[in-house]
Amino acid sequence: MKQLWSVYRALTSVSVQLMLQYRLTNLFWLLGMLFEPCISLVVWSTVATQNGGEVAGYTTASLTGYYIAWTLVRQWNIALTPFGFEQRVRHGQLSPLLLRPLHPFHYDLADFIALRIVGTLYWLPIGIVMVAWLQPDLSHDPLTILLFCVSLVFSFLMRFVFVYALGMAVFWTTRVSAIFNLYFALETILSGRLVPQALLPSWAQQIAVWLPFRWSFGFPIEIIIGKLSIAEILQGMGIQVLWGMIATVAFVTLWNAGIKRYSAVGA
């Protein structure tokens, strides 16, 4: 365990240094990501204003808070998608990874942890400016902020393992893009990335509770904008852990079954 820890530290620090080489690239990437929430914010603030200042319990200020938190949560939601896996298998990049002393999962996770660190560093000044300038409705309670940070890490780990497990599909077929496009479209709608849960029709909200999507995206945002009580937060974190465990079991099972079938492309 201690050995694994030091491996992660070494791998992560190498990745961080690699990423910090491309400072302008990172900045453009981050700026580009801001547009999606901006458009949503414009739409829903307009609707809220037209409805006399509120839509489904969201005021303009809380919507602003929602979409500012969105920009941070979105970053922590980035994972190695099945598309990335498909490319790896097709280009024969998976085979060399299998020869390394550790499971490829560890290298990928370390890499994505590094991405979170760099991304958050870049986000901080932009986030502070947005909060100071737009005056959003965000929770000031230190305990809530702490719980938000923890749930952010949980949502990252949970979604990372989940999406990684989906990537195992490439062991059976390398034509996965259509299915996963549909999957990610569903996720976009039901996770809270497109709109806050409360704006969905109630039947869609009820479905969303039973799916993992909401717990890795909308849930941490709702914590920081103060929509949830402490009991609800702890319960939600329990659900995050539960989904994380389900994802881990699925991943291990699928990997073990799939790796036996794998015979590198081109071999």
Place this chain on the structure above:
Amino acid sequence: MTRYVTLAWHYVRLAVMHEVQYRINFFLQIIEALIALGTALVVLALVYAHTDQLGGWYHDELQALLGVFTIMMAILRMSIQPNIERLIGDIQQGSFDFVLVKPIDAQWQVSIRELRIWQSVDVIAGGVVIVHALWNLGERITWQHAVLFGITLGNGMLLIYAVWMLISCIAFWVIRIDNIFELFDNVASAGRLPVNVYPAWVRIVLTYVVPVAFAVTVPAQAITARLDMPSLYLQTAVTLTFLVALRGVWRRALVRYSGASA
């Protein structure tokens, strides 16, 4: 003049011959188009479940605008982007030399070399959305509206071409610019809403820096019969300005180019 047209025709033929080899891509493109449009229509439905108009646009009108947006983005991905990617690759690797030695205008050449025909699925999908929206609006489309729509749509395409080409000219000075494009793609996504919904400073950016206002909102106004003549003149003027500016920058860029190995 005929030389230019013939050359374009040959490139189109080549592109078609190349792309029909990958027929499965056609079906994948259909699925992708359905998913993207489906998501966008869900957003509209959600918005209009909570209000009946957004910045003066009703549900069907905004659907028509979404159709125009879809067509514009499809044109961008069908022709403009692949051509630009090839141009930038040529500049980086020095194979732009081969464009220069051919006895035909270089700008024309780099603008017609690539065509992703399966993207036309998105053009059709956008068209279907527009027709559906107009059907629900229950308005009779006069031939004047159709002509105005044609003109404004054509202007919009030229405008997007000019802006994207202008950015790619930066590649003659700075080699790595892929991220600028990513940024512009994101800005362009703002075109899925009518520009008057945005705060004033965003509106200025969307009108004169990344002119999605002229490229998407104006054609959508034309087809939903809310276009005033000054907007049409202004759109034409802005398009011409960008095209002339592009020509000027392009010439300077050519002077600047010295080959990758030189």
